[in-house]
Amino acid sequence: MHKAMVAEPKSRARQLFVAKGVSTEDAERFSDVDSGSFANRYRIVLDCQSEKESVERHRKITVSHRAD
Amino acid sequence: MKILAVVYGHFPDVLKLYSRFQPAVGHLKVVLDVYPAGGFEREQFLSMFEQLAVLFPTISQHTCCTEYESTPLYLEEEEGVSIKRVGETADIAHLVEHLIVDMQISLGGMRRCSGLTCGWKDPENRFDLFVECVDARVGLFAAQFAVYLVTQIMARKKLSLRNELVLKLARYINENQGAAIDAESLSSVLGWKKGNVEMALARLHEFGFFPPDNREDTRMEEGSA
Numbered sequence: 001m002h003k004a005m006v007a008e009p010k011s012r013a014r015q016l017f018v019a020k021g022v023s024t025e026d027a028e029r030f031s032d033v034d035s036g037s038f039a040n041r042y043r044i045v046l047d048c049q050s051e052k053e054s055v056e057r058h059r060k061i062t063v064s065h066r067a068d
Numbered sequence: 069m070k071i072l073a074v075v076y077g078h079f080p081d082v083l084k085l086y087s088r089f090q091p092a093v094g095h096l097k098v099v100l101d102v103y104p105a106g107g108f109e110r111e112q113f114l115s116m117f118e119q120l121a122v123l124f125p126t127i128s129q130h131t132c133c134t135e136y137e138s139t140p141l142y143l144e145e146e147e148g149v150s151i152k153r154v155g156e157t158a159d160i161a162h163l164v165e166h167l168i169v170d171m172q173i174s175l176g177g178m179r180r181c182s183g184l185t186c187g188w189k190d191p192e193n194r195f196d197l198f199v200e201c202v203d204a205r206v207g208l209f210a211a212q213f214a215v216y217l218v219t220q221i222m223a224r225k226k227l228s229l230r231n232e233l234v235l236k237l238a239r240y241i242n243e244n245q246g247a248a249i250d251a252e253s254l255s256s257v258l259g260w261k262k263g264n265v266e267m268a269l270a271r272l273h274e275f276g277f278f279p280p281d282n283r284e285d286t287r288m289e290e291g292s293a
């Protein structure tokens with residue numbers, strides 16, 4: 001609480017689900033949006049992406065190929 | 069494998085970890101403990117990918133680990149397999165994340181969706197999955213359904229084709245908002261056996277597809293607690 005004088009109130013994400021057995025303290029930590037040290041907290045980061053366009057393009061190509 | 073928490077919000081710091089994140093789009097954050105620890109062997113991974121690609125044909129078009137310079141791990145690449153394998157526990161969380169991403173597009177109405185699998189330093193088997201999401205209801209369902217499917221596969225169970233019905237029903241309900249969703253009506257509209265509709269509805273309930281009180285609007289509005 002020593003930092004309470006200077007710290008901004010913490011922003012939280014909306015909790016959709018918390019498993020049984022997870023303490024209130026942990027649940028709050030999980031929904032904290034400004035941990036400020038994400039890069040330091042993680043050991044490994046893997047990125048992924050999906051785009052509908054590429055999926056549709058793929059389908060179109062397949063279809064036109066068949067039509068020819 | 070156990071989901072500890074699922075939350076929805078804007079995480080400014082996470083935007084710095086992946087350039088393809090769209091700043092205006094909120095994130096689903098799934099805190100996941102994975103056990104038993106350990107990654108997939110090549111053969112297991114390939115057969116798993118093959119099974120999942122039947123249920124999620126579009127995972128074959130995902131891009132994966134394009135900005136992985138920060139990852140001090142060797143990524144295994146396989147021809148025809150869009151998801152990279154690192155040979156450690158992160159593989160399992162990463163697979164779950166790809167399925168959540170895929171469902172944001174096939175069910176959640178997004179045109180583009182990006183995600184990150186972030187492994188904690190301590191405990192090493194804990195992961196934060198961040199996935200762009202516009203409908204928390206779809207996000208929560210996707211997270212729980214993905215964990216269920218990957219758990220089934222890890223237990224070396226063959227994925228039942230009934231899972232496809234669950235996805236089809238979710239898509240139908242999303243695309244036909246306001247339509248009757250009692251088993252009787254769905255059975256006649258979809259031409260499915262009533263037993264199949266009931267099974268799929270039960271799964272949707274189990275995995276959080278329907279809000280608890282059937283009233284809450286889960287489309288995100290800032291500040292809604």
Ligand SMILES: [Zn+2]
Nearest residue numbers: 047048132133
């Ligand atoms: Zn990936």
